[in-house]
Amino acid sequence: MTRSSSIDLRSDTVTRPTPAMMEAVMRAPVGDDVFAEDPSVQLLESRVAQMLGKPAAVYVPSGTMGNQIGLRIHTRPGDEIILEADAHIRHYEGGAAAGLSGLQLFPLAGERGVMHAAQVSGAIRPGNDWDPRSRLVCLENTHNRAGGTIYPLDVIQAIEATARERGLAMHLDGARLWNASIATGIPEATYAACFDTVSVCLSKGLGAPVGSVLVGSEALIQQARRERKALGGGMRQAGLVAAAALHALENHRDDLQRDHDRARELAEGLSTFKAVRLDPSRVETNIIMFDITDGRSAADVLAALEAVGVRMVPFGPTRIRATTHRDIGDTDIGAALERAAPILDPS
Ligand SMILES: Cc1ncc(COP(=O)(O)O)c(C=O)c1O
Structure with missing residues (x-):
């Protein structure tokens, strides 16, 4: 065989790039994106920001970098993040949350990848001097290790309410958020509205060769651009891959x-x-x-x-x-x- x-x-x-995708790459206007001069990257960023209903977006080389920048811009070393025990961030990102950002993880056992608000509430530290500072809740939708499961919107909203009440930020690992939206008919922006930052991948089901996008407020994404450079993710004529990603987004989502x-x-x-x-x-x-x-x-x-x-x-x-x-x-x-x-x- x-x-x-x-x-x-x-x-x-x-997946491999299609001929139509390669044609889009050939036509793509490019520039030096570290100097903010790549029109194709900028178009991709604005299109994803618009789809997710956020003011700003930054193109990053991978879903791992999207998540890790997301963690870094909400936290400082020693902080604790609450996430489901089978989360990608915990299992498959090379220990980066601890190694790169000095974060402590508080894993909760979910049901098929889904945590509930009461569990999250119980995991938030009371704020004593000796407690780690609970700072961020991370969800994953769809959930990879649980088998592509979809987070019910009402559960996400209940977790968000708990997090907000206790002053925690919300990050979504939305590597396959597109799949959740296609399966439920709930727009990506409706899910994204519950989070401060969302990382989405173009290189999974959508079929782009490279890249993810992190979305959030203008202030958070400005910080994210600095972190991306520090992590070595500042790319030059990245419009070549961004054009392929934009083609994937516009033609492959359905x-x-x-x-x-x-x-x-x-x-x-x-x-x-x-x-x-x-x-x-x-x-x-x-x-x-x-x-x-x-x-x-x-x-x-x-x-x-x-x-x-x-x-x-x-x-x-x-x-x-x-x-x-x-x-x-x-x-x-x-x-x-x-x-x-x-x-x-x-x-
Ligand atoms: C849920 C989830 N998040 C993040 C990632 C990381 O993406 P990348 O491989 O682009 O770093 C993956 C990769 O499979 C994933 O499944």
Whole structure:
């Protein structure tokens, strides 16, 4: 089986630029963005700010940088941030919250990635001299490790009310906020209104090659630009990648529903296999998590799947993640299930 024929369900970050996207790149006006002279970056920033209903935005190289700048501009070293125990910020950002910003994390066990206001309220420190200063609440929507789950808007609003009452700021890791909005019909701006800062990724389901955008007030984003430079994220003719991101935003957002439909189809198929534990009704967007129940490890199963040209990733000793995206075609789900059947449903 050649690599090019494999069905790559590892992540929605594996997409390749389309010819139309490359044409948009070729046409893009560019300049030195560190001197604020790149019209394509500025257009992308203003378009994302407008979509999220915030006054200002800054283009950053990655979702990790978007989140980490978000943390830095709300806090000072020694502060504590409250987040769900499975948050990306806690698990997959290289320990940056502690390493780069001296932050302490207060993780709360959520239900499928969702924390509730009472939990958050209980985690906010009373303010004694010996307490860490509770400063920020971070949510993730959709939630990656929980399996692409959507934060209910009323839960977010209740958490926001608690945070505001106690003087904490709100940051959203909205790497896949687009997916939440497409799935619920709730505009991105309605979600974003509950937060001081939101980081959104263009390089996931939307299919851009590079980049994320952090939005917030003019004052916060001005601070964010300084932090971006300090972290080495000041880019020069970044309009080349920004143009691809703008093309993705303007042309690919509505296609996310197709990814969700395919995820559901894949989940329904996988759930019929004997060695799989999966409830397809829990698949809300483009991420599927399932467990192997016959004693084999995720690593063993993944190696067998890879050998037949189906690629997924481990998310625990027996847990596997599959993610649909725009480079998965009409026949790929059926083909993936057919190839996986002898491995996941051995007779
Ligand atoms: C929920 C979430 N936040 C942030 C990120 C970080 O994005 P990046 O890989 O661009 O740093 C990811 C990446 O997968 C993610 O899933």
